[in-house]
Amino acid sequence: MSENGSDLRPLSPFTTVWRWHVTMVTSILHRASGVALVGGVMVLVTWLYAAAQGPESYSILMALMASWPGRALLFGFTLALCFHLLNGVRYLMWDIGHGYEKQTADRTAWFAIVGAALLTLALWAFAYWRLDLLSGQFQGGG
Amino acid sequence: MRTSYKNITGLGSAHKGVGHFIKQRVSAIALLILVPLFLFQFLASFTTGYSGVMAWLGSPFGAAVTFLIVSAMVVHMRLGLQIAIEDYFGGAIRTVALLLNSFIALMLWLIALYALIKISFGG
Structure with missing residues (x-):
């Protein structure tokens, strides 16, 4: 409603009045995961810089990342990356005119959400099995 | 009746056309290949x-893949x-945020470039 109350036409629907549906969730998550991945790029660049600075710097960063807050952060980045990648494929398909049907859009949205969760769990299961991350520290020096 | 300059060039009033849209998609497709390869x-x-x-980061292929993924990520980001x-901020805050975005x-x-060169050529 406008300030003078003369215009009673409905306003543009927003999240508070809009029924939640899965394609809306993926749209919001795409932006959220994209913004979160800025942190991921920063960690990646920090990792490269630490490697270039020598084994001491590298060990410090590895110890930091191996701590439980560090692991939680990396797990979050993995989840954000997997979702952004899978959902990004949906948007690329939309760009070339595929997958716009309501049922298809809903199905691919669920696929992106469930797929991202499964892919993240698979990557971390692999990391724990192959990289021996349970030993408490990521391999630093040497 | 004259045709406006923006309609002849197809670049619009900002003189950039669909460049933003296309760059976002090109970097997305690049990352679709680079992310699994890098991981x-x-x-x-x-x-x-x-x-x-x-040894991996210093090898030609490792350095190339890492350089390409960081480049594509930074462009896409x-x-x-x-x-x-642009969606959430206006006025001075938008201008400052956009500048910071480009600078960062x-x-x-x-x-990343410095680190890769240092690793490749030994520092």
Whole structure:
């Protein structure tokens, strides 16, 4: 409603009045995961810089990342990356005119959400099995 | 009746046309290839500790893949954040945020470039 109350036409629907549906969730998550991945790029660049600075710097960063807050952060980045990648494929398909049907859009949205969760769990299961991350520290020096 | 300049060039009033849209898609497709490739190599080298990681990052292929993924990520990140900033901020805050967005993206790219050159040529 406008300030003078003369215009009673409905306003543009927003999240508070809009029924939640899965394609809306993926749209919001795409932006959220994209913004979160800025942190991921920063960690990646920090990792490269630490490697270039020598084994001491590298060990410090590895110890930091191996701590439980560090692991939680990396797990979050993995989840954000997997979702952004899978959902990004949906948007690329939309760009070339595929997958716009309501049922298809809903199905691919669920696929992106469930797929991202499964892919993240698979990557971390692999990391724990192959990289021996349970030993408490990521391999630093040497 | 004259045709406006923006309609002849197809670049619009900002003189950039669909450049933003296309760059976002090109970097997305590049990342679709680079992310799995990088992750695979990263996980393989990670088991060998610091020396293994340095050997991988210092190899021509490892350095190339890492340089390409950081470059594509920084381009994609800058364009994506630009849209988010333009959606949520206006006025002076928008201008400052857009400047910071560009500066931080460029800075991250330069740090990565420095690190890769140092690793490749030994510092």
